[in-house]
Amino acid sequence: MPEEKKIDWYSISEKLHKYYGGKIETIPKVPVRTLNDFAIWYTPGVAEPSMRIAKDPELSFEYTSRWNTIAIVSDGTRVLGLGKIGPEGAYPVMEGKGLIFKYLGGVDAVPLVHRARDPEKFLELLELVEPSYGGINLEDIESPKCFYILEEARKRLNIPVWHDDQQGTAAITLAGLINALKIVNKDIKDVGIALVGTGAANVALYRLLKAYGADLKKITAIDSKGVLHPDRPDIDKLMVSNKWKYQIAIETEGGGKRGGVPEAMEGADVVIAASKPGPGTIKKEWVSKMAKDAIVFAEANPVPEIWPWEAKEAGARIVATGRSDFPNQVNNSLxxxxxxxxxxxxxxxxxxxxxxxxxxxxxxxxxxxKGIHEDYIVPTMxxxxxxxxxxxxxxxxxxxxxxxxxxxxxxxxxxxxxxxxxxxxxxxxxxxxxxxxxxxxxxxxx
Amino acid sequence: MYEPGLTIKEAEEKHIEDLVNMTVRFYRFNEEFDPAYSTKPEIDGLARAYIQESFEKEDVLLLVACWNDKPVGFARTEIRRNMLIKNEKYGTLIELYVKPRYRRQGVASKLIQETKKKLAEKGVYHIAAQFPAMNVIAERFYKKNGFRPWTQIFIQEVG
Known part of the structure; x- marks a missing residue:
């Protein structure tokens, strides 16, 4: 049975963050042959592109770095698994994201952490800073506020807005699921899917599954109170407090199931858990009652809802987690x-x-x-x-x-x-x- | 007689179980908005008496929305009077509820339409609706259905 790696990432990370003083910096990309060249890049020359942009703001995408610059925006209300640690606490995470954006996508991404916890203020902030950026990556915002902010920001802004904890996680999960289904030779339209946890990732995944052609009546979503269905006593409250979960309850009708996670998993072809860190959030005996060739995604970090070997012992054919030290890492960075x-x-x-x-x-x-198999359903970074x-x-x-x-x-x-x-x-x-x-x-x- | 599709009719004794269930859900929902709406623990039994009484009262209109004969929503309206006002009788929707899976299909609007029709037959000129001040969904719904803000009720604890 694999043991957790003994490397103390926390201590190493602390030392190195201090040593380097953060992780990213801006570097010029134009030639400065002599200091006279500043007359091109700065005054007086810069007045010309400025004037042109003033007449046609769209030209800011031609004459400035805006076209390749995005903001990584967080209010620090749900950072990693740490919770509400505030904007300053969120900064290292945003900066890390900026590093990945640049390294893997060539995108200039800068942290923008702020104190606007009120969703309307948050949205106002996005509208106010829109002229600086070519896109917005939202990050680590608590649910259900994050759903509203993404929905509204998409409407109000004319640049792409993405909430990675929703769409990023959902998109890589769907990619993994598409290939997992190919391996077990099942069709998305026919499979029973249990979604354990109805936070940012699974609510967004539900939306993608719907658009991708899954049978909604075969989806069972479960939150901390059990299966989401239209007869739940708190259903009216959900309509007001979390209309996204409400909608899932209405549209799926609980996938014909009632109860909790074990009932939802019974006979299911797929379980996608994005909930509480394990082990033991999902039990072996629940996996053993799933359909043949069960697909188990246990995405909680740092410890998945069920250890991969446990899921396999219980009969799962394909297991994916959020960790790089196990096969099939469901990783937004892809x-x-x-x-x-x-x-x-x-x-x-x-x-x-x-x-x-x-x-x-x-x-x-x-x-x-490249050749998919049980231990390779998505690429690695x-x-x-x-x-x-x-x-x-x-x-x-x-x-x-x-x-x-x-x-x-x-x-x-x-x-x-x-x-x-x-x-x-x-x-x-x-x-x-x-x-x-x-x-x-x-x-x-x- | 079995009636297919959506029908709105005056409630009958056979609808009591569903009416009680929906009344309890309605009040449990209102509880969310203000502690002054907190329900009693024995609400189920009381709701039965409450509905039963409504059948007997002349000044109460109890309509039920049925989908294929099964109750999916209801509206309970009390007719009130103020002899100093020109159009002295007005109906107030006290409870309006549609089961979640039958929402967004115009059931509540149809309940209101039918209530208005019945009120008019009784010589009532106005229809009002009462709901928790914080219930923005209800506010949006009534505005969409042609209601305007009319009277405001403020509350505080006496002691």
């Missing part, structure tokens, strides 16, 4: 860099659920081409070729839906994505190789 690379390339106005599904399908296809592919799929869907300001061919988007992602990696490697990015100090033993 999604968001490519999604934003795609929408920024074609200057999409929004990111629709169909675009998220396009990302899922492309990730699934990528893994399938090292397979960086997946990012330009995702970018292309998302961009083409945006064009197809009439949401792209720039129309490009498949090859053009792909080449542009590839070039940006590759050149970012090359630049980074150059800095690192030349010691301009200092190596990890020897006293930190990693």
């Amino acid at each position: 999604v968001f860099p490519g999604v934003f690379r795609g929408v920024l390339n074609v200057r999409a106005k929004t990111i629709t659920d169909e675009m998220a599904i396009a990302a899922s399908l492309e990730i699934a296809r990528f893994a399938e081409e 090292e397979e960086w070729e997946v990012y330009p592919r995702v970018a292309t799929a998302v961009a083409l869907k945006a064009i197809e839906q009439g949401l792209a300001r720039k129309v490009m061919t498949r090859d053009e988007v792909y080449q542009m994505s590839l070039e940006i992602i590759k050149s970012t990696m090359d630049k980074y490697k150059l800095l690192y190789k030349n010691g301009l990015i200092k190596d990890i100090p020897k006293e930190v033993n990693i």
Whole structure:
């Protein structure tokens, strides 16, 4: 039975964050041959692009870095599994996300943590800062507030808004599910699905499943009070307090099931848990009562709802978790860099659920081409070729839906994505190789 | 007689079980908005008496919405009077409830339409609706159905 790795990531991380003073910085990308060149990049020359943009604000995407810059926005109300740790506490997480955005997607992403906990204030803030950015990545916001903010922000802003804890997690889960179903030879329309936990990830996944063609009457969603169904005593309250869960209850009618997680899992083909860290949140005997060739996604971090080996012992055929040290890591990082690379390339106005599904399908296809099996249903982060592919799929869907300001061919988007992602990696490697990015100090033993 | 589809009719004794169930749900929901709406623990039994009484009262209108003959919603309206006002009789919707899976299909609006019709037959000129001040969904619903804010009721604890 595998033991938890003994590396103390917490202590190492603390030391290195202090050593480097954060993780990202801005570096110029234009030549400064002599200081006279500032007359081009700054006054007086800069007045000309400014004047042109003033007449036509859309030109800000041509003359400034806006086209490739997004904000990673959080109020710090639900950071990782840590809860309400405040905006300053959220900053390292946002900065880490910025690092991944740049490294894997070539996207310039800057943290924007703030104190606007009230959803209306939060939305006002997004509207106020919209001119600075080409997109917004929402992060670590408590549920159900996050649903409202995403929904409204998508309506009010003319740049893409994405909430990674919803769409990112949902999209990679769907990608994994698509391939898992191929392996067990079942169709999405026929499978019974239990969604354990109805927070950001599973509510968004439900939306994607619906758009992807799952039979809603075969979906059973479970929250802390049990199966969501229209006859639950608190159903009217849900209509007011969480209309997203209410809608799931009405549309699925509990998938014909009542009770809690064990009842929901009985006979189900798929269980997708995005709930409380385990072990033991999902029990072996519940898995053993699932249908043949059961698919188990246990996505809680740091400890999955059920250990993969336990799920397998209980009869699960395919198991996925959120962890990199087990096979089949359901990892948002496979999604968001490519999604934003795609929408920024074609200057999409929004990111629709169909675009998220396009990302899922492309990730699934990528893994399938490499050869899927029980322990490989999604690519790993090292397979960086997946990012330009995702970018292309998302961009083409945006064009197809009439949401792209720039129309490009498949090859053009792909080449542009590839070039940006590759050149970012090359630049980074150059800095690192030349010691301009200092190596990890020897006293930190990693 | 079995009536297919949606029908709105005056409630009958055979609807009592469903009416009691829906009344309890209605009050449990209102409880969410203000402690002054807190229900008694024995609400189930009391709701039965409450509905029973409504059958007997002249100034109460109890309509039920049935889908394929099965009750899916109801509206209970009390007719009140103020002899100083020109149109002295007005009906007030005290309870209006539609079961969750039958919502968003116009059932509540149809209940209101039918209530208005019955009130008019009784010589009533106005229809009012009462609901918790914090219930924004109800507020939106009534505005959409042509109601306007009319009277406000404020509350506080006496002691």
